[in-house]
Amino acid sequence: MFELGPALHHAFELLRGFAVSHGMSRDAALLLSKIIQANILVLGVAVIPMVLVYAERKVSAFMQARLGPMHVGPWGILQTFADGVKLMLKEDVVPAGADKWVHFLAPVVAVAPVFVCFAPVPFGQGLTPVDLDTGVLFIFAVSGVSTIGILLGGWGSGNKFSMLGGLRAAAQLLSYEIPRVLSVIPVLMWYGSMSLGTIALAQHGRWLGILPKWFIFYPVIGQIAFLIFLISSVAETNRTPFDIPEAESELVAGFHTEFSGLKFALFFLAEYAYVFLASAMGTALFLGGGDGFLLPNGILPSWIWFLLKTFALVFLFLWFRWTYPRLRIDRLMQFCWKFLMPWSFVNIALTGLLVLVRQR
Amino acid sequence: MTNDEILAVITGKFPEIQAIPKVQGQARGDELYLSVPAQKLPELCRFLRFDPPLAFDFLSFVTSVDWKDRYEVVYYLVSTLHKHKLVLKVNLADRATPEVPTVTDVWAGADWQEREIFDLMGITFRGHYNLRRILLPDDWEGHPLRKDYVPTPDRYD
């Protein structure tokens, strides 16, 4: 077993010690090590979408009786890298009717929050970049900013289809934010914390020595909360069956119709990073974070477990996309307000009762 | 109903309408062919469509022929209830301004077919609500399906 967290801590301590011994002040060394940590995180967040795009292509290919990318690198592993290079080299076309500044700002606003959002995610034992006490709230708050980016993209393109897509996106994302937040409240109530790390750690352990004490296994409340969280996360990340904002068959490509090159790549990056973020949150909140199961303790390190579970959730996202058709916008809203919302309130009430019972 | 019975019903109401006899040695289907004067067309079509024993509710197609000295508009009617068929032919002797009343108010499906004939053959359908060119650009000159149409020469000619 190899726990990455302590090793990294040790490495950074060595680094700081080295810097201080060469005449750097203690504060400056600390700042430097934080900057390096942030860079590792940003790099990781930028690489994850590439892995996800590759996974999506392969998974969809195997679901559709074909092979997917096969030519760039073994089994096409380098295909996404090649596509990334292509997107960066492509001409950046700004439509004549577009609002130049809004058009430029849109992808930036959409992608910037993603990097910040990963700060409080507990990737494993001792691997939380910044263990915020209000981690859950922080993620919801910051990721909400991306909606503005999508709205700007739709608005600034000077294209009717894009504008429709942008407006639909705003309506959809704002609506689904509510059940998403509400579905997490039972978890917060139960564990009495908003820190993702604390919540994940609290789920370690076994009932009767077999069943993991993950929140998803708490009778009724766990399952309802997880389902609502999963559904609204799919909607939040604009993926089929909720990909109304970029509904290809209706709105051409919705809000990113008029984006090309790097700007398009940024939207793409944001989408996949959010898929990963949603899966990581699901893992930390409902699936016990880095807690292992089935295998005897200590065979796999916690960060591997965390990644495994996260990718299992990511696979769910892909699976939905390649099997379901798209909902219609009005049905989508109905589903949110008339189904998900009431059930999340019911779940909160139920959890409240259970918390009371536990306190007795 | 057999062709003779259909003809009897129609000539009972419209004595001036005549069947086109089959010419020996010429190919033709078994349908009943009628020659209809253009001004009688709306009235006759209404009758054919709404008269219960006839009930020609389905206009299979409308087309037109340029016979060099005259134009001809052909209507192919089918009754989905009785399964009998009928071909109407309207002769337009006026080559300069061929005009025929529209049947879109009887069979909505004639809409685009009449527009197509207007576009490609240059026959005007009086009373059509939206008689514009349909396949060719609005500024196209001439009507290509006419026998005297001279195509614009291109690099292959």
Added chain:
Amino acid sequence: MSQTTTPASAADVFPQAPPEKGMFISLGPQHPSTHGVLRVAITVDGETVTSAQPDIGYLHRATEKLAEKRTYPQIIVLTDRLDYLAAMTNNWSYCLAVEKMLAVPIPERAEYLRIIVGELQRIASHCVFLGTYGIDIGAYTPFLVAFGRERERILDLFEELCGARLTYNYIRIGGVMADTPAGWEKKVREFVKEMWGHIQEYDTLLTYNPIFMDRTQNIGLMTPEMAVAWGITGPNLRATGFRADVRKDDPYSLYPQLKFDIPVGKQGDCWERYQVRVSEMRESLKMIEQCLDRIQPGEWMAKLPKVYRVPAGEGYGHLEAPRGDLGFYIISDGSPSPYRMHIRAPSFINLQVLQQLLKGWKVADVVAILGSVDIVLGEVDR
């Protein structure tokens, strides 16, 4: 049959001129869901469509004019390019019209081969519909399954039969181009056996998917009266509950000897238009099986002189193509090429109903309705 279309007042179905108010959206001619180069000019009031005017002609190739300069056998090549997803039935329909004028008897083997390829073509064409309709609704996988797997098998079979995958020129005046290669019939039988399972798969993947049903059921309703008045034929007409099929009503070839049903819908919504097509694939499989059981070795081409003249006069041959009643009306003056040829193109006539059909539905339904009518622009524009 005991059904009728009640004499509806013509004003019900008569299209009105488009209104002036509302936002104007131009859907196409380059748009993922117009299945080619079709433009639909839509005016919307809020989310509701107040008028829709399909704009066609982007793919016009003047087939009818070209036919006047070609000899009769040469025109078969032109018919391939009409409905390019169902070239076999185009060839067949044209040959039917010419054969009627020539009054030439077709050998039995040729008739069976025609039915086999015709029904295979129907399955292939419906596979394309099923896949593209899935994409219209947002499901990608059915496309790659139906289009990329099953249709590909059929195209392979056709390629083996006549060397072409899309424009076959296989059905000729008086019979078919060539006899089957060795083992071809066995391959068709194998394919048919597998296809039964694949259609089952489509049902689980798309047909009964709750989201798909939610998107398509009770959307784009069409009454039988409306459909008949607009001249709609094929699956679109049958989905309204109106049992009309050229194979039964005006039988051609050996269809009277085959046992098959005509699947119909109840209310003519998008889902039923889809469902009727899936059921038709099953009926086609049944027909192919029957033909394979009966087909005997023999001649595949009628005895026709090398150079033959079509007698003066006229002929109309039509058949049930995958998209409806496809007819060729040919006028001959005894010369080697037709004096005038008119194509009764089902896509062209089915498409005009959109003017009325789209009205009153939501913008999001436009694509669902447009896709369910299943048009091929090559046939619309000719």
